[in-house]
Amino acid sequence: MKTIYLLNGPNLNLLGKRQPEIYGHETLADVERDCTALAQGLGLGLVAFQSNHEGAIIDKIHEARDRAAAIVINPGAFTHTSIAILDALNAFDGAVIEVHISNVHKREEFRHHSYVSLRAEGVIAGLGTEGYKAAVRRIAQLVA
Numbered sequence: 001m002k003t004i005y006l007l008n009g010p011n012l013n014l015l016g017k018r019q020p021e022i023y024g025h026e027t028l029a030d031v032e033r034d035c036t037a038l039a040q041g042l043g044l045g046l047v048a049f050q051s052n053h054e055g056a057i058i059d060k061i062h063e064a065r066d067r068a069a070a071i072v073i074n075p076g077a078f079t080h081t082s083i084a085i086l087d088a089l090n091a092f093d094g095a096v097i098e099v100h101i102s103n104v105h106k107r108e109e110f111r112h113h114s115y116v117s118l119r120a121e122g123v124i125a126g127l128g129t130e131g132y133k134a135a136v137r138r139i140a141q142l143v144a
């Protein structure tokens, strides 16, 4: 069975617990549970991982090289800063979809640029936590 790695970066462990006006009411556990069920229905496995540490996210992307057909990633603020995460994704052969819960283009200028977008097959922003499920559905098409 093909597997998706669902990776979330810094502060996304607080999803549903603070700033619901920006990030909504769903928790990360809700998102991971819904995406796991959706992936299963599409005949895919899903491994979920969140870290506040750049190196831990990079290690997980390296692990995905042997174990995953695709990565769905919300790198959080590392989106806008991390050439190291971009380099790790460039060493991964499968499909990559970048997800942002908020519409980063409607927010501060510093959120408008993404290093990860240089690698991603697709970028989803502003769909709330629904964006993760849209990404899983797109991955199912890409890896079919």
Ligand code: CA2
Residues within 6 Å of the ligand: 010, 011, 012, 014, 015, 016, 017, 018, 019, 023, 074, 075, 076, 077, 078, 079, 099, 100, 101, 102, 103, 104, 111
């Ligand atoms: O919109 C997104 O998904 C972001 O990736 C979220 C990042 C932000 O730095 C990006 O520019 C856009 C921040 C994640 C913070 O997550 C929280 C969730 C709930 C409460 C507090 C923070």
